[in-house]
Amino acid sequence: MNVLPPIAMLAELTHRCPLACPYCSNPTELQAAQDELDTETWADVFRQAADIGVLQLHLSGGEPASRRDIVELTAAARAAGLYTNLITSGIGLTPRRLDALEAAGLDHIQLSLQGTNADLADWIGGYKGGFERKMQVAHAIRERGIPLTLNAVMHRHNLDDLERTIEMAVELGARRLEVACVQFHGWATINRVQLMPTREQTEDAKRIVAEAEARLRGVLAFDFVPPDYYSDFPKACMGGWGSAGLNVTPNGTVLPCHAAETIPHLTFENVRHRTLSEIWYDGDAFNAYRGTDWLPETCQTCDRMEIDFGGCRCQALALVGDAGATDPVCRKSPQHFIVRDIVEAAASEDASDFVYRGKELERLGRRCQSKQA
Amino acid sequence: MTLALAADDRPYLPRGVRVVEDRVRGGKVLLAPEKAIALDAIGVAILSRVTGTASLAEIVADLAATYDAPEAQILEDVQRFMMGLRARMFLGVRP
Ligand code: SF4
Ligand code: SF4
Numbered sequence: 001m002n003v004l005p006p007i008a009m010l011a012e013l014t015h016r017c018p019l020a021c022p023y024c025s026n027p028t029e030l031q032a033a034q035d036e037l038d039t040e041t042w043a044d045v046f047r048q049a050a051d052i053g054v055l056q057l058h059l060s061g062g063e064p065a066s067r068r069d070i071v072e073l074t075a076a077a078r079a080a081g082l083y084t085n086l087i088t089s090g091i092g093l094t095p096r097r098l099d100a101l102e103a104a105g106l107d108h109i110q111l112s113l114q115g116t117n118a119d120l121a122d123w124i125g126g127y128k129g130g131f132e133r134k135m136q137v138a139h140a141i142r143e144r145g146i147p148l149t150l151n152a153v154m155h156r157h158n159l160d161d162l163e164r165t166i167e168m169a170v171e172l173g174a175r176r177l178e179v180a181c182v183q184f185h186g187w188a189t190i191n192r193v194q195l196m197p198t199r200e201q202t203e204d205a206k207r208i209v210a211e212a213e214a215r216l217r218g219v220l221a222f223d224f225v226p227p228d229y230y231s232d233f234p235k236a237c238m239g240g241w242g243s244a245g246l247n248v249t250p251n252g253t254v255l256p257c258h259a260a261e262t263i264p265h266l267t268f269e270n271v272r273h274r275t276l277s278e279i280w281y282d283g284d285a286f287n288a289y290r291g292t293d294w295l296p297e298t299c300q301t302c303d304r305m306e307i308d309f310g311g312c313r314c315q316a317l318a319l320v321g322d323a324g325a326t327d328p329v330c331r332k333s334p335q336h337f338i339v340r341d342i343v344e345a346a347a348s349e350d351a352s353d354f355v356y357r358g359k360e361l362e363r364l365g366r367r368c369q370s371k372q373a
Numbered sequence: 374m375t376l377a378l379a380a381d382d383r384p385y386l387p388r389g390v391r392v393v394e395d396r397v398r399g400g401k402v403l404l405a406p407e408k409a410i411a412l413d414a415i416g417v418a419i420l421s422r423v424t425g426t427a428s429l430a431e432i433v434a435d436l437a438a439t440y441d442a443p444e445a446q447i448l449e450d451v452q453r454f455m456m457g458l459r460a461r462m463f464l465g466v467r468p
Binding site: 058175218 | 375376387388390393395396398402404406407408409415454459460461462
């Protein structure tokens with residue numbers, strides 16, 4: 001198979017984060033600070049990434065600003081020739097640190113937005129005072145003219161504020177707004193009932209985004225990730241498994257996608273033992289679902305195969321129990337009824353007690369199991 | 374707001390958008406927030422003339438002279454290319 005060079009790398013610098021969003025895409029087993037790669041190793045990984053064709057680097061976490069060396073890491077990424085994007089909650093970005101990041105050559109900031117006001121945002125993020133600090137950071141970013149994307153993670157509890165979210169993006173001087181409806185990976189799986197939007201919310205969101213896009217042409221660009229449970233076809237996972245991007249976890253494990261570790265039969269390699277190039281081209285986990293040969297009959301006979309590559313592997317595993325199955329979001333999937341049932345069940349339940357990231361997992365683990373049984 | 378540029382508008386690449394050499398795949402690539410776009414020869418020819426001081430009319434005239442092509446056709450190509458970038462906020466415009 002002709003494997004192309006990767007374009008983007010997500011560096012999960014740390015799993016530490018002052019917030020505790022109930023939809024965090026980090027794994028439910030968070031890595032500890034002492035296992036994190038050190039500055040020099042990350043710098044080397046950035047150089048290796050650039051050498052094999054990576055152009056875009058996303059410095060993420062957890063909260064990347066929780067790393068004391070975030071400025072050095074940014075400088076190292078720029079020195080390697082990478083476009084550097086900081087994906088942050090804003091907490092920990094003091095004006096002094098923003099100045100230092102600017103001087104280090106940071107290209108762009110993606111700031112998360114949990115909600116449009118302090119009550120809502122601090123409840124969702126599980127961090128009191130977080131919203132106010134985030135707004136201060138947003139203003140400091142604007143003052144400096146650092147290109148800004150606002151990443152609004154949307155779900156049942158904040159989708160009704162979508163219009164206000166869009167207004168805020170304009171007020172804060174963002175060039176781009178990501179209306180990212182929660183994807184059910186990581187902690188979001190545990191909070192699925194609490195987070196699942198209604199069909200009505202989903203339809204409203206589509207309309208509101210389309211109207212705003214037309215109204216704000218040339219002012220604000222939109223990226224809209226609709227809730228895939230209500231779609232007819234699955235999302236195209238990163239243009240195909242192992243085709244465009246890779247993800248490095250805090251301890252140096254290299255993944256084809258941030259949720260890949262949930263697939264139990266895959267083994268993952270680490271930058272401490274092998275080069276990034278070897279892992280990308282020869283790693284078993286990367287080759288497991290590359291291309292389309294492995295896809296089941298349902299997809300092999302479908303004209304969308306080269307568009308969505310059968311959808312999300314992690315979702316197929318989570319819902320069907322087989323990472324090699326057609327994503328059950330697809331209406332052609334023989335297991336599509338699973339998604340339909342989940343959506344229906346969520347509509348009839350009214351749960352608003354989140355399980356926050358990093359907290360209470362044990363108690364919930366039990367609850368989840370008893371629910372599924 | 375219309376995305377089309379007027380003849381004396383002066384386009385520029387805003388902060389956070391730049392053209393670089395792609396040393397692994399070859400050619401040039403436009404890097405922007407969370408996006409990398411491989412440029413074809415026409416894209417490179419257009420963007421190398423986007424200086425922040427040259428107007429749309431000047432850019433089109435220059436391209437027409439360099440490639441010995443009718444201005445109307447060049448204008449159409451340049452306009453389409455620039456509107457695409459503007460919609461993504463990858464291109465700024467000064468009057
Ligand atoms: S989603 Fe929330 S908890 Fe997870 S890393 Fe981002 S800010 Fe932190
Ligand atoms: S059948 Fe497979 S290829 Fe076709 S739309 Fe569904 S997931 Fe995509």
